[in-house]
Every structure is written in C-alpha cells, then in structure tokens.
Amino acid sequence: MNEKDKIYGTLITDFANAKTTDEASLKYLENISRVFNLSPQFTETEKRNFTTMEAWETRLNKLETRICHTIMEEKKYKLYLNYYFRHLASVLIGCDVEKKTLLLSHYNQELDFDNLDENGHPTTPVVLTDSYEIPIEDIAKRLDEKRELDLEPEKITDLYDDIDKFIKVNITLGKIKKRVSANRYLEIKELGPEYEQSIDTHQRIESIQIVLRRLLDDIVNEVDVSESPAFKGIMERYSKINALAMAVTSKEDIVKNPFPQLESLLTTDGDVDSFEYYDVKFYNEPISYCVVMFLGKLENNEFTKNPENISHLKKCKNCFDFFISIKNDKRTKYCRKCSPKNKMTKKERNEYMKDYRPKRKKVLGRRKREALIKQYMESGDTMEQAESRISS
Numbered sequence: 001m002n003e004k005d006k007i008y009g010t011l012i013t014d015f016a017n018a019k020t021t022d023e024a025s026l027k028y029l030e031n032i033s034r035v036f037n038l039s040p041q042f043t044e045t046e047k048r049n050f051t052t053m054e055a056w057e058t059r060l061n062k063l064e065t066r067i068c069h070t071i072m073e074e075k076k077y078k079l080y081l082n083y084y085f086r087h088l089a090s091v092l093i094g095c096d097v098e099k100k101t102l103l104l105s106h107y108n109q110e111l112d113f114d115n116l117d118e119n120g121h122p123t124t125p126v127v128l129t130d131s132y133e134i135p136i137e138d139i140a141k142r143l144d145e146k147r148e149l150d151l152e153p154e155k156i157t158d159l160y161d162d163i164d165k166f167i168k169v170n171i172t173l174g175k176i177k178k179r180v181s182a183n184r185y186l187e188i189k190e191l192g193p194e195y196e197q198s199i200d201t202h203q204r205i206e207s208i209q210i211v212l213r214r215l216l217d218d219i220v221n222e223v224d225v226s227e228s229p230a231f232k233g234i235m236e237r238y239s240k241i242n243a244l245a246m247a248v249t250s251k252e253d254i255v256k257n258p259f260p261q262l263e264s265l266l267t268t269d270g271d272v273d274s275f276e277y278y279d280v281k282f283y284n285e286p287i288s289y290c291v292v293m294f295l296g297k298l299e300n301n302e303f304t305k306n307p308e309n310i311s312h313l314k315k316c317k318n319c320f321d322f323f324i325s326i327k328n329d330k331r332t333k334y335c336r337k338c339s340p341k342n343k344m345t346k347k348e349r350n351e352y353m354k355d356y357r358p359k360r361k362k363v364l365g366r367r368k369r370e371a372l373i374k375q376y377m378e379s380g381d382t383m384e385q386a387e388s389r390i391s392s
C-alpha cells in the first residue's frame with residue numbers, strides 16, 4: 001500500500017473510531033491537513049475555532065444546558081406558530097398557562113415574515129401595538145376567518161399540536177429559569193444560537209461516523225463495496241464534488257487538491273448563511289473523497305476497487321477499532337494497541353483483560369442473536385418478527 005493511501009485510510013478509520021465527536025473532529029483536522037497538504041496554520045486555527053462538547057460543559061452546567069435547550073425549543077415553536085399568526089398580522093409573544101390563552105401583538109404595518117429574528121419577530125423595525133390575548137380554543141376559528149389561509153383538518157391538528165408543545169415548553173421554562181439568576185438567564189439566552197449551531201455540527205459529525213462505521217463493517221465482513229448502501233451514498237456525494245471540481249479546475253489541480261475552497265472557508269467564518277454549506281463541505285465531502293480514493297478509483301463514472309487496500313483494512317477483535325494493518329496478513333486480528341506482541345506490564349495486562357472480557361461477552365451475545373435472527377428469517381419470519389421473537 002502506498003503512503004498516500006495509508007493517509008486516506010488513517011483519516012477514515014480515525015474518524016470512525018473516535019469515541020466522541022470532539023475527538024473525531026480534532027483528529028480529522030490533523031488528518032485532513034496531511035491529506036491535502038494544507039498550510040500549518042490550518043489545523044491550529046480550526047482547532048481553536050471548533051467548540052468541543054467538553055468546552056460547552058464548562059460554559060454551561062447541566063441545568064444551564066437544559067435551560068438553553070428549552071429556550072431554543074420555545075423559539076422554534078414560536079417560529080412555527082408565527083407562520084399562522086402572520087395571517088392575523090400578529091406575532092406571538094407568549095402564553096398564559098392559567099387562563100389558557102396565547103399573547104399576541106399586532107403590527108400595524110406590512111411585515112416581512114421571511115425575515116424574522118431569533119425570537120420570531122421581524123428584523124425590520126415596525127410599530128408594535130399592545131399585546132392582546134386569544135383563548136387557545138378560539139385560535140382555529142379566528143384563523144379560519146382569514147380567507148387566504150386554507151385550514152384543512154390536518155393543518156388544524158398540526159397547529160394545535162404546536163400550540164400544545166409551545167405551552168409545555170413554556171411551563172418547563174417557567175419552572176427551571178427560576179433556578180438561575182436573571183442575569184445568568186440572559187447570558188444563557190445569548191449563548192443559545194451558538195450552542196444550537198454547535199450541537200448541530202456535532203450531530204452531523206456523529207451521523208457521518210455512523211455511516212462510516214457501517215461502511216467499514218461491510219468491508220471487513222467482506223460485503224462487496226459496490227453493494228454496500230453506505231458506500232452508495234458516499235459515492236453519490238463523491239461524484240457530485242468531482243463533477244463540480246472538474247468544471248472549475250484542471251485535472252492536475254484536482255489530483256493535487258480537489259478542495260481549494262477548504263482553506264478559503266476559514267476566512268468565511270461568521271457567515272451564518274453559509275454555515276450549513278460550510279459543514280457539509282468541511283466534513284462530508286473531503287471524507288467521501290478519502291473513502292473513494294482509499295477503496296479504489298473512479299474513471300469515466302466506473303468505479304474500480306483496489307483489493308489490496310481493502311484487504312489491509314481490519315477490525316480489532318479486542319477493542320473493535322478499525323485499523324490499517326501494515327502487513328497484508330489474514331491472521332492479523334488485533335490493532336497495535338491490543339496486539340499480544342505489544343509488551344505490557346502486569347498491571348496494564350490486567351486492565352486490558354478487565355475491559356476485554358465484558359466486550360468479548362457483548363460481541364458473542366450479538367453474534368448469537370444475529371445467528372438466531374438469520375435462522376428465524378430462513379424459516380419465513382420478517383426481520384421485525386424475528387427480532388420480536390428474540391426479545392420476547
């Protein structure tokens with residue numbers, strides 16, 4: 001296996017093996033820099049810019065995290081509901097749980113409901129009248145009086161469902177916000193959008209990890225890669241970026257660095273509109289690229305496998321991490337850390353066995369379960385039936 005392929009393989013396995021999304025991202029920043037020969041400042045700057053979940057734990061304690069999350073939930077339902085209330089030329093302010101009413105405010109000029117701030121209020125200054133109340137039960141009727149709003153029965157169910165959630169979130173918020181000072185509450189509220197964005201990024205990282213693990217599992221279980229659903233998704237993304245890169249750069253440039261935008265993205269931080277784009281570009285596409293480069297090559301829309309690289313990919317029998325073995329030896333079963341050849345002290349050995357046994361037991365249990373499911377399915381059960389038979 002050549003050096004470059006080893007780097008692709010390392011990036012993929014490190015990302016899949018990472019126990020936390022913090023670890024996945026920080027390792028990725030180092031690996032991606034090696035893959036594309038990015039400038040030395042790249043990793044440092046990006047590492048600084050990336051907010052780890054660990055950092056969030058020091059910024060917000062458990063209760064504060066819950067408050068922050070609830071504030072964001074409240075905001076979300078406010079936005080959903082304001083979609084309806086624009087037909088009353090109003091904006092939702094809050095609710096009175098006791099009186100079972102919603103508090104709204106009239107705007108006495110034309111509103112641009114496509115531009116609402118984080119609280120669901122218009123960003124352009126408009127004149128706001130005093131707030132008024134509507135009993136919750138009257139809301140559908142009031143909206144129905146507005147002809148332009150076609151309130152079908154499902155829409156009414158959705159609307160009341162959202163109102164219900166909005167009220168519940170307000171009740172929770174009312175209770176928990178009392179447990180911090182008013183000042184602290186404002187600080188938490190201010191952190192909300194940043195926190196939400198960060199959580200979103202971590203969730204994306206996690207979902208890429210899941211897909212990668214599925215793919216690598218398929219490979220070590222000798223499923224033909226072109227048959228692996230995880231691979232199909234990755235391939236689709238790869239074809240897209242490749243076509244895009246082809247359109248703007250020469251072929252030599254693509255080989256050198258198919259992601260010229262990666263580094264330039266560094267300078268666009270703070271550009272909220274491009275955030276989703278940024279995330280997708282930043283993790284998904286380069287990872288898809290590395291997967292394709294490691295597993296084979298794509299020429300004229302035809303993917304050819306690289307059986308040599310594939311045979312170097314292993315899953316450790318002890319810690320279940322994926323790894324690229326140096327020697328292409330079918331007998332290699334353990335990663336470097338777990339290899340019996342790795343000289344350990346007696347204490348280290350004991351620690352290792354302590355971890356090894358329960359994990360081993362879990363794997364054996366899973367294998368037994370899989371064999372049973374297979375057996376049931378062969379005798380005519382569907383997957384669900386087989387699963388419920390085992391758990392009953």
Ligand SMILES: [Zn+2]
Nearest residue numbers: 316319335338
């Ligand atoms: Zn291992």
